[in-house]
Amino acid sequence: MILLKNVIIVNAGSDLNGKKRDLLIKNGKIEKIGASIKEENAKLVEAANLHVSIGWIDTSVSLGEPGFEERQTLENGVKAAAAGGFTTIMLNPNNQPNPQDQSGIKYLKNVTAHQAVSILPVGSFTLNQKGKHLAELYDMQEAGAVSFYDYKHEVTNANLLKVGLQYASSFNAVVQSFPQNKDIAGKGMVNEDTVTTNLGLKSMPSLAEELQIARDLRIATYTNGRLHIPTVSTVEGLKLIREYKKTAQNVTCSVSIHHLTLSSNELETFDANFKIQPPLRDEKEVKQLQKFLNSGVIDVVTSDHTPLTIEHKDLEFDRATAGTIGLESAFGILNQLTDLETTIGLLTKGYHVFNQATPQIKEGQIANLTLFEPETSYTFEKSHIVSTSKNSAFLGKAMKGTVFGIINNKKALWNER
Structure with a gap:
């Protein structure tokens, strides 16, 4: 038993x-909520200004295992997610092998069962993520896949996306489409703006994202299928989605936390931790993106956590692999950009977006909870990173709010304090 006191x-x-x-947790359920609960046999949890919400969900997380365990194992990924306050993560198909049939999803479900952090596998949309033939979508959903996505690969074939959305809609599945037109993006690795031009780096215009979103929205209109556009990074892209949402409800989107706070100005040091896909936009774009946080256009904010070893990052900028970790720092950044209720909303709406039951803080309900203190300010350092890989774009950045721990699946994980 656990007694949360004065939360x-x-x-x-x-x-x-x-x-x-006070909340009394017994056998994994919220047994009682009251102004003052006494239970001598319960583990007492109490701290100054301690807050509690339903458990947070991150809809875009990559881990190393299976295939790249040196980057991050599933066990270490669970610890990193808990350190960041997440009780549920959606695992991107960014491994080797990637799940594209029932057996692949079942394997992930089996090896991640009974963890304090629930891991929801995302299946590949096409076979080998080559964009030519649909993967076994229905069989994967039956095995436990929560969505389908060719991770960071755009669906070039518009007809394949159309057919996939039509097929997936027959069993109410969500298809994700990466918002980048590869013909426009070319070999660009950074945003096309004044800073990157002066640095001499190969760039891509924001048009690459906007064109892909416009196309995908048109296909979503035609099919009425459930489309999720992950990690949108441009204002024009969000404007297109805003207009779409005025007349239809079958499209959702996410924005990664780094695109809401980091700009291409960071690239002036050629630090490969700032090499990210989609690329960091200019400072003006970042400030305009922040204005959408309270608009309802952005459904969820994700860490887009991508662990990479030093061998992938300690290289010349153009040879380094794109990606940053973010599980441990997402809350501390987002909590500075908007009010607390909006922050929690953006960290929990993913349940609804991806057809998962939203936890509740009610007596008799399963305890799926995140405990945190929202006011403490500190600077993010390597000592705050639990992930095996340390490729964080947020090292040295100011944070607001700390995570105390999580309760989920009849387990509790507490951060060192």
């Missing part, structure tokens, strides 16, 4: 929102 509940739409209460 402030953050649960928008609930009568308990903003109230200070």
